[in-house]
Each structure stands twice: as structure tokens, then as C-alpha cells.
Amino acid sequence: MSNVQPFSLFTDFDINLFKAGKHYRLYEKFGAHEAEVDGKKGVYFAVWAPSAKAVSVTGDFNYWNDHEHPLNVRWDSSGIWEGFIPGLQVGMLYKYKIFSHNNNIITEKADPYGFYCETPPNTASVVYNINNYEWKDAAWMSYRQDKNGLDKPYSVYEVHLGSWMRKEDNKPLSYIELADKLVNYVKETGFTHVELMPVMEYPFDPSWGYQITGYFAPTSRFGKPEEFKYLVDNFHQNDIGVILDWVPSHFPADDHGLGFFDGSHLYEHPDPKKGYHPDWKSLIFNYSRNEVRAFLISNAVFWLEQYHIDCLRVDAVASMLYLDYSREEGEWEPNEFGGRENLDAVSFIKDFNTEVYSSFKGVQTIAEESTAYPMITKPIDIGGLGFGMKWMMGWMHDTLLYFKKEPVHRKYHHNDITFSLAYAFSENFMLPLSHDEVVYGKNSILGRMPGDEWQRFANLRLLYGYMFTHPGTKLLFMGSEFGQYNEWNYNQSLDWNLLDFIPHQNTHNFIKDLNEFYKTHPALYEKAFSRDGFEWISYDDGENSVISYIRKGHDPKNDLIVACNFTPVIRDNYRIGVHKKGKLKELFNSDSATYGGSGITNEKNIKTENTAWNFKEHSAVIKIPPLATVVFKID
CATH class of the missing domain: 2.60.40.10 (Immunoglobulins)
Incomplete structure (x- = not known):
């Protein structure tokens, strides 16, 4: 019986x-x-x-x-x-x-x-009851819609929970310990959001969490479900939004997981041309099967509803959109219209975004998408996919390639640093310097910088200054904020001992001040995704490797003028066009002695002249320090 x-x-x-x-x-x-x-x-x-x-x-x-x-x-x-x-x-x-x-x-x-x-x-x-936690983030949830809006600052700190900080025995911190140490650190450093690499249960540490077997379970490596809620809750109580990496693109073939679940291809597509991922040796969801679509969208809703997650960053969207992704000729078949798009995946993504945005106020979805697929962040009703933001992979690639070059050679590659503005407003872009850029022999962000030690740190500050004044939202992977020397290792802590040394302290302080400057100057975020928020002053001075531009918010009084010098040569008496009459006041300078720079500043306010320059009616003569980003305001 x-x-x-x-x-x-x-x-x-x-x-x-x-x-x-x-x-x-x-x-x-x-x-x-x-x-x-x-x-x-x-x-x-x-x-x-x-x-x-x-x-x-x-x-x-x-x-x-x-x-x-x-x-x-x-x-x-x-x-x-x-x-x-x-x-x-x-x-x-x-x-x-x-x-x-x-x-x-x-x-x-x-x-x-x-x-x-x-x-x-x-x-x-x-067997577990996940409804036994009493949330204390009611205040955050009540105003999240405002804090999380697309016209608000997004400075994101990307974190791998298992390796951000470890104990003396090399064991990772628990959710409870992270709720103290990580939350306080993110708040102190000034980031508006934290992005957590996947926390869903995964069997294989070297996958970094991207090969998931327990889609509805926060990994038990760091504690219990209510303890992960406690971590999210503490972020919210400190006014920090939580972005969660979500992986609907593929899953591992581990015996206990979703693969060949009931003796059939239940969750994965039965055709290996659509159901097997050659890069990751993993299985691809069958987006044409209704029950699988419902499973995945229910999972997205689960994290937003049960764990109060504020944004979902959707991993590997390009691999979902294209039937020929990482496949040679003969290894894929066109769709019914003869194209390479996976129409079932496109339909699934639209259903996912429709449900998320209709059911949860103030949340965002962010696509990690590396191609020129059109209208990723456009509304679904006009043919878009409906994401809130998209990672700007082209900017990341071009910028890191440019900064790797010795300054003397940069004038020959000036287009690499200006090209992103040709398409910056085609989507709602987030500028990422993510975990993928500090592994597999690519070197750390600091490790890419050329020159002696002083120049390397100056280049790093210049990069971040340029990044934070460039249109779009921002993302930095952990360790980049203090100049981690080594590549990221998922199995050990960041090198926190570096903060005992002045150059790294200076870099950390620089990021704190840069975050504060970004958050308190609306011209840098109110129109982050609009052409109205950006105007070139000069993009063609390759000979001097200098660019200059205007950032604009809703109020013209908040306009900022930015100048970047990508060489170690001081640009003294450098004339730039300005769009209105007044006095230029230096507000931010990455070359400040406070950050270990040379201390060359524009100490006095600079009066504009009625001399036309750079197609502007007015102009001003400024100093641009070596390897520096300088920001001015016109009063």
C-alpha cells in the first residue's frame, strides 16, 4: 500500500x-x-x-x-x-x-x-519553507521605482560572492558575514547598485555559478535562503539596489540536473543544433515548449517576488538570439524565413520582459548582448525586445584596446576612443568592465595600463574618469576599484593587502569621490540614453590625443564640460569651444595630488572669450594635466 x-x-x-x-x-x-x-x-x-x-x-x-x-x-x-x-x-x-x-x-x-x-x-x-523571513526593506521598496529609474545614477559593483573576501582558512564569507562586510564596503565606496554573479545552486565552482542546477535555490555554500534574503535586505536598508545574474540561456548536463530529466529531452531542445551549446558543453532550453517557457519566466518572477531583487542581468543573450551562434556552416539550420534568428527565443524574451515590467514596479532587466541585434532596449510594441539596458560590449572592447597602447601611439588609434559615440544612443547602454575582462590571460584592468607605475595608475584614473563621464550607466568588477594587480581567481580572495600601499589607497579614494561626483551631478545621468545629454566639443584632435565634450541634464545650469588627455604631455593653454558665456570652474580632476597625480589644476575660474572655436561661439583656454580627465562647470 x-x-x-x-x-x-x-x-x-x-x-x-x-x-x-x-x-x-x-x-x-x-x-x-x-x-x-x-x-x-x-x-x-x-x-x-x-x-x-x-x-x-x-x-x-x-x-x-x-x-x-x-x-x-x-x-x-x-x-x-x-x-x-x-x-x-x-x-x-x-x-x-x-x-x-x-x-x-x-x-x-x-x-x-x-x-x-x-x-x-x-x-x-x-524540503524548505522560504516564507519565514520578515523583510525590513519597506522604505526601499516604496521608493525603488524612483531610485531604479533609467534617469537615475547606476554605478554598479559586480561581485562574485565566493571570492570577494575570504577568511584566514580560505573559506568564503557567509551571507550573514557578507551582509555586514560587503554591504558596508559597497556603501562606503559609493556604488548605487551591486550585481551578484549567479547565486542559484550550481555544482561546479569553476563555472562561477553560470552552470545552474537549482534555479529556485540560493546556493547553500554561503548559508540558508533566509540568510540570502537578509543580505538583500541589508543592501536595501542601505539604499543599494541588487542586480542578480540570471541564466536562461543554457544549463549543465549533470546527472542530477535538468538534462534528459524524465528519460527524454524535456527541458532541452531535442535537436542538438538547437539544444547543445558547443562553447560551454551545456544544454540549451527548448524555447518552443510552453512548459519550459513558463518554468523560466516563473523563475525570473520568483527572484523578484521572493527575494526582492531589483534588476535581472540576463546572461548570454546573443547565444539565445542566433541559431548560428558559435556554429560553423552545416551546424545550424535557418528559421522558417531563412534567417539566423532563433524566433522561439525572441518570442520567449519578449514574454519574459512583458511579465517582469507589468508585474514589478521599479525593476529593470539588463541584456548581456554582444552583437548588433537591433532594438534590444526598445519597447516590445514597436518591435523591440523590451530590455531596460544592454551591456555596451563594443565600448568595452575598443576602450581597453586603446588604453593598452603606449600613449605615443594613441594618436594613430584616436577613432577607437571616439567611435562609441557614433552608436551610443541606439540602445540604453551600460558600460561594463566586468569579470570576463580580468581572466584567461587578459590581465587585470590595472595590468593593461602601459608605462611606469605612476603612469599606470594615472591611466587607470583617466579610464575611470572617461568612463563615468561617458553617456550610459557604469559597471566595475570587484578589485578594479583599488587597482587589483592580479587576474581574478574564483578560488581565492581579492588582494586586500594592496590597500596597505598608497597608490592603491589613492585609487580607492578616487573611486569613492568619482562615485559621489557622478551621483551628485544630474548632467551625468538624467539623459544618459539620449542624444540631448551629450554634445561633442572636439573629437578629432588625434594629434594631441585629446577629446572634449558637454554632458547635459534637464536643467542647463547643470551642464558639465569634460576634457580628457590621453598622453603624459601637459596640454597647457589648450583652447576649447564652449556653448555659452560665463566662467569655467574646475570641479573634478583625476590628476589631483590627492589621488597621487601631479597636482596640475585649473586653480582659478576661467573666463570665456568671444572667440569662436570648435564650431562654438565662445571658447576658453584651459590646462589639461597629463593622463587626466578634467570636469568643469560654467557659471
Whole structure:
């Protein structure tokens, strides 16, 4: 006799929505949920396995016996197996034992909707109640829509939780410890947002979290689900938004994961030309299957709803959009119109963005997309994909290539530093210097800079000054803010001892001041995605490797003039055109002695002259220090 009682959380309406791919709260139904049936407390289980001929729940409560607790298949052809097991409690371990019609294949799987997992390398799911946390971020949630708007400052600190800081025994900090140390550090350094590389449960540390097996479970490496909520809560209480990396593009083929789940290609596309990723040796979701679409969008909603996440940064969007991504001729097939776009993935992305923006006020979605695919951040109703922002990979590539060059050669590559403005307003761009740029022999950001030590740090400040005054939002990977020398290593802490040395202290202080300057000058963010927020003064002085431009906000009184000198030669008596009459007052200078610079400044206010220059009616003669970004205001 079965020890499983008939019971269901699903209504007929739920089933119809699930089959149609429109049920976006599936985590309320699938998985393991505490319940009470006929006066008995226990746990209700539900799992989707349409190719199974039998499914059992095994766990530490039945000594992993696959015959004691068989689930019942629903009569409605939904492929859902479910049942209530009395006496089970929170904290018990479980998996699904799935017997397939497909050649009698037997698989043992973790719960796709499990809220908590064993700590790797163990792989079982854990019965867990995630509704036992009392949030204290009501204030943030009430004004998040304003703080998180696209006309507000975004200075993002990208973090890998396992390697940001480690203890003396090289063990990573817990969520609770991070809620103290990381939150205080981000606040002190002045970033507006933190972006966390994937926290969903993953089996393989070298994947950095991008190969996910537990989509609904924060990794148990650092603590329990409520402790991750505590971390997010503490960020919010300190006015810091939380961006979460989300990976709907692919998943690993680990035995306990989603791959070949019920003995069939359930979550992955059955055609390897669409279902296998050659770069990452992983499986690709079947975006044409309604139930898979509902699984993924439910997962996005879950993190926004249950964990109060403020933005989702969607990983590897280009790999989703193109059928020929990383494939040679003959390894892919065109879509029904003869094109290379994955129309099912495009449709899925639009549904995802529609649901997110319609259900959650003040959130944003950010696409990591590296191609020229059009209208990534345009509204869906005019043919766009509906993202809030997109990473500006072209800017990142061109800028790092330019800065790597010795200053004497930069005049021959002037276009590399100006080209981004030719397309800067085609999308809502975020300027990223991310984790991908400090691994695999690419060197750290500081390590790319040419010259002696003084020049390297001056170049670094120049880069950041240029970045923070360039249109678009900003992202820095951890360690870049104090001049990490070494490449990032996921298995060890950042080199915090560098802050014992003055050049690194100066760099850290520079970033603090730069963040504060960015946040307090609306001209740098109010029109970050509009041509109205930027005007060139000079983009063609390649001979001197100097560029200058105007940044504008809603109020013309807040206009800023920016000049960048990409050589170690002082540009004294350098004339620039200005767009109105007045006096130029230097507000920010990356060459300040405070930051370890040479201390060359424009000490006195500079009166404009009625001499036309750079196609402007007025002009002024300024000093631009070596390897420096200087910002002025006209009063």
C-alpha cells in the first residue's frame, strides 16, 4: 500500500495556464510544499515528467527507497506527478526517482523547483519553507521605482560572492558575514547598485555559478535562503539596489540536473543544433515548449517576488538570439524565413520582459548582448525586445584596446576612443568592465595600463574618469576599484593587502569621490540614453590625443564640460569651444595630488572669450594635466 495520499495544489486553470506557457508562478505549485491533509501535516510534492512511467520520492526519511513513496500521475495529460506524504518536515532531503518509458531509463533528479539544496558536492534537494523571513526593506521598496529609474545614477559593483573576501582558512564569507562586510564596503565606496554573479545552486565552482542546477535555490555554500534574503535586505536598508545574474540561456548536463530529466529531452531542445551549446558543453532550453517557457519566466518572477531583487542581468543573450551562434556552416539550420534568428527565443524574451515590467514596479532587466541585434532596449510594441539596458560590449572592447597602447601611439588609434559615440544612443547602454575582462590571460584592468607605475595608475584614473563621464550607466568588477594587480581567481580572495600601499589607497579614494561626483551631478545621468545629454566639443584632435565634450541634464545650469588627455604631455593653454558665456570652474580632476597625480589644476575660474572655436561661439583656454580627465562647470 502506498504511503502517498492523493492531493493537489493545481486547479484546472493552473493546468491550462501551464500547458499554454502562461503560468508565471509555478513555484507556488511545483516542488515540495508543507501542507495539511485530513488533519495530518506533511509535504506535498509535484514534478513535471511526461515521459515517465513511474515517479517516486526518495530521501533520508525512507532510506532512499524508491518503492515506498510513488507519486500519482494526473489524469489531464499534463505530465505532472504529485502526492502528499504525511509526517515529512522541513529539512528533510529528497530526490525524484524517475522510471522512463524511454528504454526503461532510470534517473535520479534533484527537484527543478527545490527551494534549497545540499551543499555541493552533495546534490539532494531539501524540503524548505522560504516564507519565514520578515523583510525590513519597506522604505526601499516604496521608493525603488524612483531610485531604479533609467534617469537615475547606476554605478554598479559586480561581485562574485565566493571570492570577494575570504577568511584566514580560505573559506568564503557567509551571507550573514557578507551582509555586514560587503554591504558596508559597497556603501562606503559609493556604488548605487551591486550585481551578484549567479547565486542559484550550481555544482561546479569553476563555472562561477553560470552552470545552474537549482534555479529556485540560493546556493547553500554561503548559508540558508533566509540568510540570502537578509543580505538583500541589508543592501536595501542601505539604499543599494541588487542586480542578480540570471541564466536562461543554457544549463549543465549533470546527472542530477535538468538534462534528459524524465528519460527524454524535456527541458532541452531535442535537436542538438538547437539544444547543445558547443562553447560551454551545456544544454540549451527548448524555447518552443510552453512548459519550459513558463518554468523560466516563473523563475525570473520568483527572484523578484521572493527575494526582492531589483534588476535581472540576463546572461548570454546573443547565444539565445542566433541559431548560428558559435556554429560553423552545416551546424545550424535557418528559421522558417531563412534567417539566423532563433524566433522561439525572441518570442520567449519578449514574454519574459512583458511579465517582469507589468508585474514589478521599479525593476529593470539588463541584456548581456554582444552583437548588433537591433532594438534590444526598445519597447516590445514597436518591435523591440523590451530590455531596460544592454551591456555596451563594443565600448568595452575598443576602450581597453586603446588604453593598452603606449600613449605615443594613441594618436594613430584616436577613432577607437571616439567611435562609441557614433552608436551610443541606439540602445540604453551600460558600460561594463566586468569579470570576463580580468581572466584567461587578459590581465587585470590595472595590468593593461602601459608605462611606469605612476603612469599606470594615472591611466587607470583617466579610464575611470572617461568612463563615468561617458553617456550610459557604469559597471566595475570587484578589485578594479583599488587597482587589483592580479587576474581574478574564483578560488581565492581579492588582494586586500594592496590597500596597505598608497597608490592603491589613492585609487580607492578616487573611486569613492568619482562615485559621489557622478551621483551628485544630474548632467551625468538624467539623459544618459539620449542624444540631448551629450554634445561633442572636439573629437578629432588625434594629434594631441585629446577629446572634449558637454554632458547635459534637464536643467542647463547643470551642464558639465569634460576634457580628457590621453598622453603624459601637459596640454597647457589648450583652447576649447564652449556653448555659452560665463566662467569655467574646475570641479573634478583625476590628476589631483590627492589621488597621487601631479597636482596640475585649473586653480582659478576661467573666463570665456568671444572667440569662436570648435564650431562654438565662445571658447576658453584651459590646462589639461597629463593622463587626466578634467570636469568643469560654467557659471
